[in-house]
Amino acid sequence: MPQFLETSNLYAIGHALLRIVAILATARVGLAVGNALIGRALKQAPPRGDGYERRALTLAAILRSALRYAVNLLALLLLLQPFLDIRPLLAGAGVLGLAIGFGAQSLIRDVISGFFILFEDQFAVGDYIALGEAAGLVEEVGLRITRLRDSGGQLHIIPNGRIERVTNHSRGPQRAQVDITIARQENLQRALESLEQACRETAVALPAQVKEGPKVLGVVDLRPAEVQIRLVASVAPLTQGEVERELRRRAKESLDRRGDK
């Protein structure tokens, strides 16, 4: 590599000068482009109220400082290269980079998963979804994390790369389902009629929630001492609990009225 010192002609000196200029210019351009990209990336996020702006500025400052250190160090090493072999330093940096790369895997997986959630429209803010053991209304879909608010008020924060299966309850009508148990010695036919009456009453009472009238599905379990009967209805998303509670209350009253228990 120190060949330019051996040849005394002008080409070598010109080449060395061109080299220095190229390194410095590339460093300057790289720095400017990097700073511009950082600014642009952070500007594209929509403005939000809760201190997001302040945190974004902090992040931008940190990233710009890191970029400046990295570019200057690299330029210095490139300038010194004809005088010392930088391969040991590069190898060390490579091992460090590898360790960081392994550690950052999950970050990259989160972002890739987040991109596909958005691109494939798997769920959107306001949907009621279940992600593994956590379920709730979607409050935010980000590139890295998803925030869910469950019915108890808790806020679940889940990295996108951890999502194995999305179950979306807000895409199309849902099924309300109530199981009623009667004693095995009861008259089955009469009980079915009482329950059909309760279904008709519920359809009238909750017209906005019920899409397709509740009906008696049939006998779903025949245990030694009990018979289990299922009622189902097609309802609007997020009204399942309401329709099921109404169905249960009316079913009990209807069975009580006829003397069945």
Place this chain on the structure above:
Amino acid sequence: MPQFLETSNLYAIGHALLRIVAILATARVGLAVGNALIGRALKQAPPRGDGYERRALTLAAILRSALRYAVNLLALLLLLQPFLDIRPLLAGAGVLGLAIGFGAQSLIRDVISGFFILFEDQFAVGDYIALGEAAGLVEEVGLRITRLRDSGGQLHIIPNGRIERVTNHSRGPQRAQVDITIARQENLQRALESLEQACRETAVALPAQVKEGPKVLGVVDLRPAEVQIRLVASVAPLTQGEVERELRRRAKESLDRRGDK
């Protein structure tokens, strides 16, 4: 590497010019081919109603922009190569690429799995399948994900690479199966006859669903206080629930008629 500056003959200059032309031409051709491939890949997908077209255009724009940046940067580096050692930059890019490659593993696994699902015809739109804990009618089989609609109306979205075992309920006749429990002190023979009567009635009542008449399989459990008897039938796919509910209702009535409980 800077040898062409040391030799003053024409070959060197011609070589340098050829080099520049080759780099620029390759960059241009690569860009054109890449853009064409992006356009073709996105056009081959069948047109669908739900905003898919709009998302595809967005994705194409993003990909083309990323391609343009990458090709131009690479061409610039190649042009500068005789003046500065680009190996440190390449090593950095390699580590970054490695991290992305690790992170993107699951994406590649999804696509490979999706290809084999389609090529081996493991399931198709409209089949009722079970994938681990999620079961439902297949709404979409994509290269990356599969969408299932379960009987409760929920939409399950599962990456293909997460599918460990496919259980398909729509390939051939299914088995309806009902277990009836009678007290151990009852007369077993008489109970079996009542249940056979219920089987005959069900076969007559549901001729379209039942492929092979329900029959009494035998005594499947002999517990201290109870005897469990199993009825089975071969039925058309997706009619299992219906036939089982009918069988249960008729079994109860038939046992009640004869005075068995």
Place this chain on the structure above:
Amino acid sequence: MPQFLETSNLYAIGHALLRIVAILATARVGLAVGNALIGRALKQAPPRGDGYERRALTLAAILRSALRYAVNLLALLLLLQPFLDIRPLLAGAGVLGLAIGFGAQSLIRDVISGFFILFEDQFAVGDYIALGEAAGLVEEVGLRITRLRDSGGQLHIIPNGRIERVTNHSRGPQRAQVDITIARQENLQRALESLEQACRETAVALPAQVKEGPKVLGVVDLRPAEVQIRLVASVAPLTQGEVERELRRRAKESLDRRGDK
């Protein structure tokens, strides 16, 4: 590397021409061999009725097209090599290849497992086997997947690489086993005699299924209020359920006859 342009003798020119010819010839030969291998690999699979032929032709077309692109691109790069450093491109392709290699691991593992299943004859079409949670009659043993049909009619599709343990029920006689519970205060000796009677009757009733007469194994549990007695028989594969149900029915009747419960 561009040394051949510096030496003006004939060797250099001849060498350059030889180089071009070698690259083009190797590309052509590689293409022809690849195409022949693809055709041969797909022809060796036995013809099957269900659209397999059509899918095989599609796959062959896709593979040939991919091969043609890859070989031509590689040849072009090799021809350009004296004029531009193709190492950056190779490094990029290496990272891509690595990511694909990681993603394709499970495919390779499937094929290796499939090869050993066939070579070691672990199971064959028609055997009843259990693979983890899925059990059924083997419908197909492929290099990549195994298809099982369970007793409920469901079709299970399992990648071979996911198989951790094979349990084969069709290699040699199986054991039918029935546990009978009697009250602890009953006379044990008399109950054992009743059950031996039931065993003798069953052996007579099912001569084809029973390989070695059912017998009373002994008292397998002595709980506070109950005594559990086990009956076993050696039976032909796939007849366990039938023999066990018959044994249970006859045991109950035999105990009832003698007044034991």
Place this chain on the structure above:
Amino acid sequence: MPQFLETSNLYAIGHALLRIVAILATARVGLAVGNALIGRALKQAPPRGDGYERRALTLAAILRSALRYAVNLLALLLLLQPFLDIRPLLAGAGVLGLAIGFGAQSLIRDVISGFFILFEDQFAVGDYIALGEAAGLVEEVGLRITRLRDSGGQLHIIPNGRIERVTNHSRGPQRAQVDITIARQENLQRALESLEQACRETAVALPAQVKEGPKVLGVVDLRPAEVQIRLVASVAPLTQGEVERELRRRAKESLDRRGDK
């Protein structure tokens, strides 16, 4: 590499001297910068009472000593490089570095996760959160670990990289929920009225805790012998237990007063 000994001109000697100076200067500068960075990193942490200062000084001393050994060893190797091939040593160090890199993965993952917890404000000191099986008030959010104090007084220490899902109970109102069971033969309407009375009393008794008055949600389970009724209220964070206990006590008394059980 030993070419500078073959050329007897002054360039070579100058180059060798420049090389030695460059190595020594770079080593000195690297050492100073490293020491400064260590000092700065440890100073930025806020001062804390519990022996943290002393431990920070110890760590700084260890890190500086390690840095000095590493830089001096590297400089020595670089100076010796023209006389012996240091690649074997580098390869050995690379393997060692790789092993350490693999081992340190979880450390890097912890720090990356910690950064995102802070940057995305997933939780803060004083919040009540659940991280997998551990739940409690956050006592410290560090870059590497999070400390939780649970209601039993135990201190949980969890590395940030182990956090798969954050459930935050301190972001917005929470839901207090009490399930009351009455016998199935009771009069449902009268019981509901008693419970509504208890709700009104609780709202009056705990005005600071209750955000939105407790109300009777409806019948949430209809078991063979029992009917389960749910009461819910929107309450301030961390007061759920208090409101639920008050609701339970008043519900029991209200039901007792009216003679329902």
Place this chain on the structure above:
Amino acid sequence: MPQFLETSNLYAIGHALLRIVAILATARVGLAVGNALIGRALKQAPPRGDGYERRALTLAAILRSALRYAVNLLALLLLLQPFLDIRPLLAGAGVLGLAIGFGAQSLIRDVISGFFILFEDQFAVGDYIALGEAAGLVEEVGLRITRLRDSGGQLHIIPNGRIERVTNHSRGPQRAQVDITIARQENLQRALESLEQACRETAVALPAQVKEGPKVLGVVDLRPAEVQIRLVASVAPLTQGEVERELRRRAKESLDRRGDK
């Protein structure tokens, strides 16, 4: 690299010829050695009846064919090397090899585990062992898999690399153990005497199986309504079930005789 064409002296031509001869000779020798090794590896396996010979011949043919292709291709590439840069091809093959290497990991792990099972004599054909959830008599210990026949007649096939813990029941005497429950209000001393009587009778009845006479170990559980007493015996391998059933039968009869329940 094409330097030998630039020097017109005899050394270069001799060197080129030597090179061609060396490549061709090495290829021929490598092929012969490889074929010999394949034949030897397959011959060393002991002859077995069940179609093993036929499968071994098939495997040998496949391996020899693969070897011939690989060696010839490699020789061709080496001959062409002075005319074209084969590094791109090598890199591609490396990625492919890496993918296969990853996929074949479990195969290598199986063989290493199998070697240690044999070398450390962990179990042998005829032993009764438990490997995780599978237990049975060992039918075959191979380098790659182990075959177990369980008491139900099922054949379990387990890759050796999946074996995490071996539990061998055939190395030394085993313990038969029976727990007897009596009511808490019974006279404990009298019950213990009855059970000791049963132990003595069993030792006399099964002299071949019992190594060390059954004895009453003592009270192992004192539940609210019951007292649990344990009987143990040291017995020959594989006779545990027999001794335990005999002990249970005699314990019940002995307790009945004395009027204890």
Place this chain on the structure above:
Amino acid sequence: MPQFLETSNLYAIGHALLRIVAILATARVGLAVGNALIGRALKQAPPRGDGYERRALTLAAILRSALRYAVNLLALLLLLQPFLDIRPLLAGAGVLGLAIGFGAQSLIRDVISGFFILFEDQFAVGDYIALGEAAGLVEEVGLRITRLRDSGGQLHIIPNGRIERVTNHSRGPQRAQVDITIARQENLQRALESLEQACRETAVALPAQVKEGPKVLGVVDLRPAEVQIRLVASVAPLTQGEVERELRRRAKESLDRRGDK
């Protein structure tokens, strides 16, 4: 590389001699430094009674012997380097080193985790902690393992890298908690008064253990037939069991006195 044999000037011979001297000197120095480091590392551990000294001396001897072999082998290879290409040997050593590096991962992870346990003062000797399923008093915190003595006297030895979550029971007051169940038909108010009396008595009886007087928290469960009431107290670490047992005994006596059950 063998260029120094081609140049007949003195520089080459001097360079060769310098090379040999440099290699031998570096080997000698490396050996001395390595031996010193081994001695120092083992001396820093505090002297302990149980054969630790003897084991440390054995380990030092093993390590020094391994170091001497490794350094001498490396020096020999470096001396031979101008005469033979040592890259194949290096590649082989690299693969071996990689395998060892992978195998030693968990060792490195243990030490890193141990360092952070000590540096962050997660627990100390004498604390009562829970690590996953093992809980006990800390007997030793080492760089690689932690030893716990549980209340049953068992000694648990856990590698630090396996610790996923530390739960420390000795940092601050703990909560004693007792749940008392009364029948649902009992007078709730009177029962609460009895329990408050028991709390007051316990605070008087155990003044050293109780930090903050036991109190009745309220009704924590309202089951069909029972009402569950919780008593809590803030107590000194490791006295929870004692306070809870005292509270239970006094609660039972207080309820008995008043005639509540």
Place this chain on the structure above:
Amino acid sequence: MPQFLETSNLYAIGHALLRIVAILATARVGLAVGNALIGRALKQAPPRGDGYERRALTLAAILRSALRYAVNLLALLLLLQPFLDIRPLLAGAGVLGLAIGFGAQSLIRDVISGFFILFEDQFAVGDYIALGEAAGLVEEVGLRITRLRDSGGQLHIIPNGRIERVTNHSRGPQRAQVDITIARQENLQRALESLEQACRETAVALPAQVKEGPKVLGVVDLRPAEVQIRLVASVAPLTQGEVERELRRRAKESLDRRGDK
């Protein structure tokens, strides 16, 4: 690389001869050293009766044969190196080595774990330990595996690398613990006195086993219908079962004597 053929001076020929001699000598020395190391490694293991000697000789023969093949092949390749590029062969061997290295990971992990078990004296032959689900007396601690004999007579063989947590029951006194349940309506004080009497009797009856007299710990559970009282004692290792059985028997008799149940 073939430069030595171009220079016709004596140095080149001398260098080539030196090269051949160096390769052959190194191969011979390496072979001798390797054989000596194999012999030494196998001789150091203590002689054991059960066929170990024979197996060690077999292993030594296999290893020496493998070493001879490997060294000769490597020497041949090094001799041929000036005439053909051996890098493709090395790359192939590298991939193979990598695959074997991955597969052998668990072997290396086993040996590292075994070394630390011995060096840290985690357990020794004769200790009663629990390793995950397997527990028993240690029969052998090897570098690769540990053999345990459990109380039922089964022999457990566990690779050391699979050991996640060691629980040693033979390091210090153990705790015997018996829980006695009395009805809730009983007089608590009188029952405690009866149990204290049983404790005193047991301490007298088993003086060798009991280190610290059994005592009544207190009320550990207060269930709706029952009160649970715990007795504890400090006992010698491996006598827990004996002391607990004696305590249970005497507690029952003591309670019976006083009329408590």
